[in-house]
Amino acid sequence: xxxxxxxxxxxxxxxxxxxxxxxxxxxxxxxxxxxxxxxxxxxxxxxxxxxxxxxxxxxxxxxxxxxxxxxxxxxxxxxxxxxxxxxxxxxxxxxxxxxxxxxxxxxxxxxxxxxxxxxxxxxxxxxxxxxxxxxxxxxxxxxxxxxxxxxxxxxxxxxxxxxxxxxxxxxxxxxxxxxxxxxxxxxxxxxxxxxxxxxxxxxxxxxxxxxxxxxxxxxxxxxxxxxxxxxxxxxxxxxxxxxxxxxxxxxxxxxxxxxxxxxxxxxxxxxxxxxxxxxxxxxxxxxxxxxxxxxxxxxxxxxxxxxxxxxxxxxxxxxxxxxxxxxxxxxxxxxxxxxxxxxxxxxxxxxxxxxxxxxxxxxx
Numbered sequence: 001x002x003x004x005x006x007x008x009x010x011x012x013x014x015x016x017x018x019x020x021x022x023x024x025x026x027x028x029x030x031x032x033x034x035x036x037x038x039x040x041x042x043x044x045x046x047x048x049x050x051x052x053x054x055x056x057x058x059x060x061x062x063x064x065x066x067x068x069x070x071x072x073x074x075x076x077x078x079x080x081x082x083x084x085x086x087x088x089x090x091x092x093x094x095x096x097x098x099x100x101x102x103x104x105x106x107x108x109x110x111x112x113x114x115x116x117x118x119x120x121x122x123x124x125x126x127x128x129x130x131x132x133x134x135x136x137x138x139x140x141x142x143x144x145x146x147x148x149x150x151x152x153x154x155x156x157x158x159x160x161x162x163x164x165x166x167x168x169x170x171x172x173x174x175x176x177x178x179x180x181x182x183x184x185x186x187x188x189x190x191x192x193x194x195x196x197x198x199x200x201x202x203x204x205x206x207x208x209x210x211x212x213x214x215x216x217x218x219x220x221x222x223x224x225x226x227x228x229x230x231x232x233x234x235x236x237x238x239x240x241x242x243x244x245x246x247x248x249x250x251x252x253x254x255x256x257x258x259x260x261x262x263x264x265x266x267x268x269x270x271x272x273x274x275x276x277x278x279x280x281x282x283x284x285x286x287x288x289x290x291x292x293x294x295x296x297x298x299x300x301x302x303x304x305x306x307x308x309x310x311x312x313x314x315x316x317x318x319x320x321x322x323x324x325x326x327x328x329x330x331x332x333x334x335x336x337x338x339x340x341x342x343x344x345x346x347x348x349x350x351x352x353x354x355x356x357x358x359x360x361x362x363x364x
Contacts, residue, residue, distance in 0.1 A: 028057035036184040039191035039198055046194070048075050049187065059184035065125070066094040066117035068186065069107055072133050073097035075190070078104055085115040092117065106132045124154035124177035126186055127167055131157035134193050136164060145175040152177065165199040165206065166192045200321070201300055204352060208323040208343045209293070211354060216293045218283075224253035228346060228353035236358040237266045237275055237286045239311040239342070248279075257283060269309065269363040286359040292341040295325035306338065309363045313342060313356075320346045320355060329362075336362045 026032055026041045028051050034040070040057060043049045048071060052058045066088075072078075073096075080096035081103045088095050098115055101107040107129055109115045121129075130136065140159035143150050148158050154177060161167045167189055169175040181189075192198040207226065214222045227233045227250040236245045246265050248256065257280045265275040265282050277285065297304075301321050303311045313322050322344045329335035340360030345352045 026057075027051075028055070030056040030059050034059050034184065036188050039188045040184065042191050042195060042198070043187055048190075057183060059182065061183050062120035062180040063183045063186045064117065065107070065115065065119050065121055066092075066098065067183070068121050068126070068129060069101045069117070070094050070097040071186075071190070072106055072129060073100045075194075076101075076104070076106070076133060083115075085109060085113070085117075087114045088117055120180040121186065122178050123167070123175065123181055124148075124152070124158065126181045126189060127157040127161050127177075128154050130166065130189060130193055131160055136160045136166070136193075138163065145169055145173065147174045148177055161189075165202040168202055168206075200352075204321055204323055204345055205298065205300060207345075207352070208325070211343055212292050212325055212341065215288055215357075216291065218257060218288075220256045221254040223354075224250045226354050227253060228348060228355045230348065231346070231353075231355050233354055234356040235265060235282065235286070236356060237282075238269055238363065239307075239309050239313065239340075239358055239360045241312055241316040241356065241358060242266065256280075287341065287357055289359070289361075290327045290339045292325040292327060292339070294327070296328040297324075297326040299324040299326070306340065306360065307362045309360075311360070313344060313358060317344055317346065317356065320344050321352075322356075322358075324360070326360075338362060 031037050031040050078100035081099035083099035083102050088098050138160040148155055211226050232247045232249040234245050234247045246263050259279045262276050267274055300323055322342050324340050324342045326340045329338035342358035344356035346355045
């Protein structure tokens with residue numbers, strides 16, 4: 001499921017948490033309000049990036065191999081070096097950086113002996129440069145992307161960076177290794193390497209998909225490993241979370257669906273009748289009432305008020321991050337039969353754990 005969440009960050013469809021310790025406003029006019037502003041501002045504060053001659057950063061412009069060589073040489077504090085690439089003359093603005101990254105084994109030339117400094121960097125090349133520069137090693141054997149077979153020259157680099165939540169694929173399951181990388185995208189990739197907090201969005205989007213897949217398979221034992229070891233997981237039938245809603249410990253989850261006890265889960269919207277159900281009946285009605293593994297929309301730490309009931313997740317869990325998987329309603333019911341499943345995460349002892357599953361639907 002990891003590859004299905006993919007470049008939501010890179011296309012600006014999610015909302016990123018503010019980053020502690022990053023600089024304030026950016027000096028680039030085209031970065032303010034851009035989806036990559038936090039990462040670009042961070043790299044700017046570190047003195048690693050500069051803008052284009054007109055003063056903009058060029059967020060949508062493709063990044064060139066020469067620009068990447070300069071950026072990596074600066075970040076790695078490499079000594080200037082010369083190398084005899086026929087297409088990189090001594091007077092080229094990036095000649096010293098290109099020589100230094102080549103000598104350090106971080107970037108290579110092409111079989112014909114050229115470096116092609118003005119070529120745009122591809123996604124496969126970006127993964128390889130970052131894997132080399134930051135020693136992100138591993139020996140993956142499982143192919144995740146149909147367009148990156150195990151025989152692909154960048155297979156190991158791509159798979160290793162995906163495993164570390166540094167890069168990701170696209171919603172159709174592909175990686176598109178030959179697609180050009182923009183300056184904003186490469187800035188995001190690099191910021192994730194340098195500052196682990198920037199990986200949180202990618203990680204929790206991916207892990208939410210994994211959790212929902214476990215739930216759809218009724219693998220409550222697998223789900224238990226993702227649940228907060230101290231707080232357990234609260235089950236809320238509607239988006240207004242209450243302290244009285246049922247909480248189950250991680251250890252109780254493997255037998256959850258086999259529990260024949262009746263529990264009070266809350267009250268029905270509209271009637272106020274008590275929701276008294278077995279865990280299995282509650283699960284079918286208020287957890288996996290539709291296929292949330294195939295959502296029509298995904299929201300990261302952002303409230304979209306879809307119905308009349310107030311969503312109080314941010315106030316009830318002020319230190320948490322929540323991801324919503326939304327499935328649209330059908331024409332038969334005028335779209336009112338939509339559903340949402342919110343997976344609420346909280347950090348504990350250096351890792352993230354699920355502390356709530358919140359159900360959303362149309363209410364009167």
